[in-house]
Structures are given as structure tokens and as C-alpha cells.
Amino acid sequence: MDAQITIAKRIAQELRDGMLVNLGIGISSLVANYLPAGIHVYFQSENGLIGTGPVPEPGMQLRLLTDAGGRPVTALPGACTFDSAVSFGLIRGGHVDMTVLGGLQVDQQGHLANWMIPGKMVPGMGGAMDLVTGAKRVVVAMQHTAKGKAKIVKQCNLPLTAERQVDLLVTDLAVIAFPGGRATLLEIAPGVTVADVLASTEAELIVPEQVLTMAI
Numbered sequence: 001m002d003a004q005i006t007i008a009k010r011i012a013q014e015l016r017d018g019m020l021v022n023l024g025i026g027i028s029s030l031v032a033n034y035l036p037a038g039i040h041v042y043f044q045s046e047n048g049l050i051g052t053g054p055v056p057e058p059g060m061q062l063r064l065l066t067d068a069g070g071r072p073v074t075a076l077p078g079a080c081t082f083d084s085a086v087s088f089g090l091i092r093g094g095h096v097d098m099t100v101l102g103g104l105q106v107d108q109q110g111h112l113a114n115w116m117i118p119g120k121m122v123p124g125m126g127g128a129m130d131l132v133t134g135a136k137r138v139v140v141a142m143q144h145t146a147k148g149k150a151k152i153v154k155q156c157n158l159p160l161t162a163e164r165q166v167d168l169l170v171t172d173l174a175v176i177a178f179p180g181g182r183a184t185l186l187e188i189a190p191g192v193t194v195a196d197v198l199a200s201t202e203a204e205l206i207v208p209e210q211v212l213t214m215a216i
Contacts, residue, residue, distance in 0.1 A: 094135075110169075
């Protein structure tokens with residue numbers, strides 16, 4: 001299975017009926033494609049839309065209906081739009097049940113770095129800082145390594161997105177939580193061993209006696 005699909009399918013299992021959920025760009029945006037049957041979730045885009053639907057069919061895009069990354073989306077029946085001040089009021093006010101964000105690095109305490117690489121052009125910080133600070137639950141979707149280098153590190157050397165620790169990290173190899181600020185291996189992907197995960201991780205991982213396999 002494609003690495004991004006593995007991540008998106010596993011994160012979709014964290015969704016609960018009635019949640020208000022913010023999805024970031026990249027892998028995070030794929031989560032909506034794997035919503036479990038019988039679950040109704042309200043997807044929010046921080047540029048001012050609740051009720052975000054799937055990507056429109058070719059030729060059916062509306063120029064002013066996009067997600068926060070500028071990509072065309074659809075609006076489901078009952079959707080509502082509002083300005084970004086209201087949107088960020090929802091985020092900062094603690095009304096978003098879960099946010100799913102991409103990551104450049106996550107350290108062994110659960111700190112996330114995802115908004116800039118020093119020396120490279122950054123179009124803007126986006127809403128990541130507000131989301132990590134304000135959402136009730138923060139889930140990170142990222143591949144375990146990049147160009148052979150670990151992205152789960154002892155300490156982030158990229159600028160942190162927020163001081164708050166994330167709640168869950170899902171990669172193409174593993175599911176990791178951070179109870180008490182300690183990276184703990186919960187699950188491994190099908191066909192992956194604990195040894196594979198440890199070999200691809202710089203951070204110190206707590207490995208419990210029982211590690212489950214992702215049910216995807």
C-alpha cells in the first residue's frame with residue numbers, strides 16, 4: 001500500500017461522529033477520503049469554511065471555493081462560510097476537536113516542527129501554530145524518514161510550531177503516542193517489524209510488551 005494512503009487510512013480511524021476536524025495540506029488532506037462508514041464529521045478549512053467536501057470533478061471547480069492551500073474543494077449541503085477572523089476564533093477558542101497536520105520533525109517529547117526550514121523561502125506560517133495550540137487533539141501525519149534521514153528525532157533542530165506536545169503521530173511505519181512526554185510505540189504497519197521502526201528512528205522509543213499491527 002502507498003505510504004501516504006497507509007497514513008491517511010490509519011488516521012481516519014481516529015475520527016468520531018460529530019467531530020469538527022481541521023485537515024492540513026498534503027497527506028493530511030487525504031484523511032477525508034477514508035472516513036469510516038456511518039461516521040459524520042464536519043471538516044473545517046481555516047480560510048473560512050465548515051462542510052468541506054471532496055475535490056471537484058474536472059471542469060467543476062469554483063474559483064473562490066478553495067481549501068487553505070488554495071486547492072479547489074466542494075461544499076457539502078449545510079456548509080457555511082465565514083471570514084478568517086471567525087475561523088481562527090473557532091481554532092483559538094478550543095472548538096476544533098481534532099487537527100491533522102504534516103510534519104518536518106517530531107521529537108521524542110512530542111514537539112512538532114512543521115512550518116519552516118531556515119534559509120528557504122516561506123510563504124507564511126499559515127494556521128499551524130494556532131491549530132497546535134488551540135485544537136483539542138493534535139495528530140501528525142508524516143512519513144517516517146526523508147531521504148534516508150530520521151524525522152522522529154531526539155530534539156528538533158528546526159523551529160518549533162508550538163510549545164505544546166502533539167497527541168499522536170502516524171507514519172508509514174508506526175503509530176506513536178507521547179504519554180507523559182515520552183515517545184511510545186503503539187502500532188506498527190503491516191509487514192513492518194519493531195526493529196525496522198527502531199532502525200528508522202533517532203528518538204528514544206518506549207516499546208511496550210505488546211505492540212499491535214495497524215488494522216488498515
